[in-house]
Amino acid sequence: MTGAGEAVDLATRIQIQDLYSHEAELLDERRWEEWLDLFAPELEYTAPIRVTRKSPHPDTIDELGHFDDTKMSLALRVRRLRTDVAWAEDPPSLTRRLITNLRIRPGDDADRLQVRTNFLLYRSRGDLGAYDLIVGERQDALRREGDSWVIARRRSVIDQASMSTKNLGIFL
């Protein structure tokens, strides 16, 4: 792999790493309104469907996804979660997001970066010790805004053709 280490200087790399750690904390602590502030107004938030195909056919389907959201619709989801009738996540799941394997590549211009991370999302509900693992890769486009970065696009690729969690009432 070339360029991954050279796309940004070390200070920027640390800044981006911190951004993802901060994001995971906001989500795991259900501070969704603050989480929304990390996104650009033009956000596209998608998660393609995975399929089982023989090589070398692609195994992602982007025509339909688990999510097909904008910043506005994510805000609606958050408003819904704040009502007292969002049964699927109230009481909420216990979640922990591990965000690793940070890869930074140049974007279309100096103010943009392509950032990939791996995620392991642990989710536990109920009283029998059961948990689900949702694992995949986030493919983000970041845009510089002043001294920091906003997420302008997120494509979350889940590594399951048939998801083993009963719903995605939580954010990727």
Add this chain to the structure above:
Amino acid sequence: MSRYDVQGRLELEDRLRKTVQPEQGRIPFFTYTDPGVHDLEIERIFGRDWQFLGHVSEVPNPGSFVTRRMGRENVIVGRGDDSVVRVFLNACRHRGMTLACEDFGEVNNWRCPYHGFTFGSKGDFLGTFMGAPFERVAYPEGLDRDALHLIEARCEIYQGLIFATWSKSGPSLDDHLGNVKWYLDLLVGKAEMEVVGHPERWMVPTGWRLPAENFTSDAYHTATAHSFLSRLNMVKGADFGREGYHVNVGNGHGLGVGVHFDEESYFPKELEDEYRANLDEDQFRMLSRIKNLHGNAFPNFTFLVPNFIEVEGRRVTGLMLRTWQPVAPNQTQVWSWHLVEKNAPEWWKKLGKRMYTQTFSSSGMFDQDDTEVWEAQTRMSDAALYREEEVFLHYGMGMDLPTLDKSEFPGPGDVYDGKFSEEAGRTFYRVWLDRLLEAKK
């Protein structure tokens, strides 16, 4: 319970006969998750009934195929080189190895990766991978080619919907669907439809029957389970689940139609001519009034026009088709398709898909609350399995209501004013019980 445990089966059939009382609105709790009931369902419903497998747009060309489920079985739905759609058990006739290991593809033939037995697109045995000379050495007396033909299900198509059954002598698809065809026309017969992408799949820890009966006849739950809609002012009034009609379609099929009272149809004007060309006058008028439509064709084929809502400034909906595949008494695989009119304007395609995904995919704001409920019901029903006293659940809404006259509602079936009735659910359970007690067919 093994099917060879004859005494156990007789006891179970007796318990079902005595306790399942659909006409009294009483269904015993234990049936939600009883492993013996599940086995009976696999044998006597999924082994015999017509099941939805996909849409013709998913197998567009000779050689196109998808792999699907019929109950616990994996099948190939393939378009032969003669353009006919056929359904085969996805198992090699030699030693039973899976033939098609992909979700979809395009092939000239299926070759088993174990010993190379190869089958044509019409299911015919073509020979082995190593070729005729090698085959002659291995099988000097020759192979019985007819006996090696793939196991084939009966396959029929209605309005582009592909169905199959293992029953050789049962009713035709036409007879099985019966009155629900009039309503399926409104969904998939009104225009040329196409599947968008690929169906989404995920696992829900529930029996298959709870979601199926929910879409058959449970409009009442929307006002509670999905009350966020009124809480966030996305719909007017709290009775958004009631306005419309409940239809006991017959044959165990059921549905509810939500209607609006606006002058203009909510569906796009750009498609009006195509709708008119494909629907009769009554159907076209009905389509123009639809605000939502939910239903299920027995046993596990669900269809839905989600309640129109505004997305990015335009009022849109999507079209969802589903099957609930029984994996275990407490495990169901959801298959969820999104379809759209092929000739629709781009805004309808884009926003309709967005609307469907945000409301009724695995992340859907409606769907997620339902899965929470179904899991809990399934788990609680374990408690009813071994209780001395039978626990009955309540299916008594809308008993003895008058049906509407043809002049008041043009669609077929027993139609009730307002969606608050469980009449179709009671018929669902009557058909279900009759199937389970039908030992031989």
